Amino acid sequence: TELFDLNQTTGLRVVAAESDGLPGVTIDKYDDVLVCQLLSAGADAWRDAIVAALKTLFPAHSIYERSDVDVRKKEGLQAVAGWLHLPRQSGEVIIKEHGMSLLVDVVQGHKTGFYLDQRASRAAAKRYANAKSVLNCFSYTGTFGVAALQGGALSVTNADLSDLALSTARKNTELNHLDLSKLDNVKFDVFKLLRQYREQGKQFDMVILDPPKFAESKAQLPGACRGYKDINMVAMQIVKPGGLLLTFSCSGLMDDGLFQKIVADAALDAERDCLFIEKLAQDSDHPIASFYPEGSYLKGLVCKIY
Secondary structure: OOOOOOOOOOEEEEEEHHHHOOOOEEEEEEOOEEEEEEOOHHHHHOHHHHHHHHHHHOOOOEEEEEEOOHHHHHHOOOOEEEEEEOOOOOOEEEEEEOOEEEEEEOOOOOOOOOOHHHHHHHHHHHHHOOOOEEEEEOOOOOHHHHHHHHOOOOEEEEEEOOHHHHHHHHHHHHHOOOOHHHEEEEEOOHHHHHHHHHHHOOOEEEEEEOOOOOOOOHHHHHHHHHHHHHHHHHHHHOEEEEEEEEEEEOOOOOOHHHHHHHHHHHHHHHOOOEEEEEEEEOOOOOOOOOOOHHHOOOEEEEEEEO
C-alpha cells in the first residue's frame, strides 16, 4: 500500500522470493486471485503453512498454484498446478495498471500469468509513444502495445508466435476502448521478422524489444551475449533516424554494464549512433535485498537512434 494506489493498480507481487526472505516462494496478486509458485524443496515443504497464511491475510481471494516450472526437477520435485482455495471456472482475471485494464490468465499465462515486473517500463513506453509508429516485439499479450496506444501512438504492430497471446492482445486493446484500426497483430518469428523488415526497408519510430531469457546458466552467457547483440543490431536498423529503441534483458546473469556494452556494440555493427537516454528496471514490488544482489535481474535501456 506504500508503493501503489490500489485503486489504480491491482496486479502486484506480494512475495518476491529471496528478496523478501522466502527463497523459492513467489506470490502474485491479480485483483482477487493469488498465484503462488514454489520452486524449491524447502518452499514445497512449507506449502500448507504458506496457503494457511494467505487464507488468513486474504480470506476472500481465490488461490491458484503455478509450481509447474522445470527448475523444480533439479530438486526432485514434480510439476504442480491447480486451485488451492475458492476454485474458479476460468483462470481469467482483469487487473488495473496505470489506467489500463489488462486481461491475465493465471492458468495458461507465462510465469504466474503475467509480467508484473515490466509495469514501470510499460509506463515509460506510454510516455514516449505519442505520434509514433510502434513495433512491439515478443509482444505476448500486447500490454506494451496498449500502453503505446494510450500514449497516443499512431500505430502498433505486435509480433509474437503465439495465437493465444495475440488473441489476448486484441482483447486487451478492445478492453481499453482503443482504436483497433491502429493495431496490427503479426504471428511471426521476431528474429526473422526484423530481418524481413530490414530487407523491405520498413522502419518504425519506436521499437520495443522484450525477449525471453537468453541465459539460464553461466555456460549459456556467451551465446546469450551474441543473441542480444544480433537482435539489437537488426532492431536498430529498422528504427527511423531520431527514433527510439526500448530494449530489455531479463537474464539475471547479465549485469547492467555488460548489457549496455552489448547494445553499444550492436550500434557499431548496425552503423548507427545510439544515445542512452533512460535506464529502466523492475518495479518497486520486485525489491533487491542488500543480501541478495542477484535480485536485480531486469534491465532496460531507452535508446535514441541516429
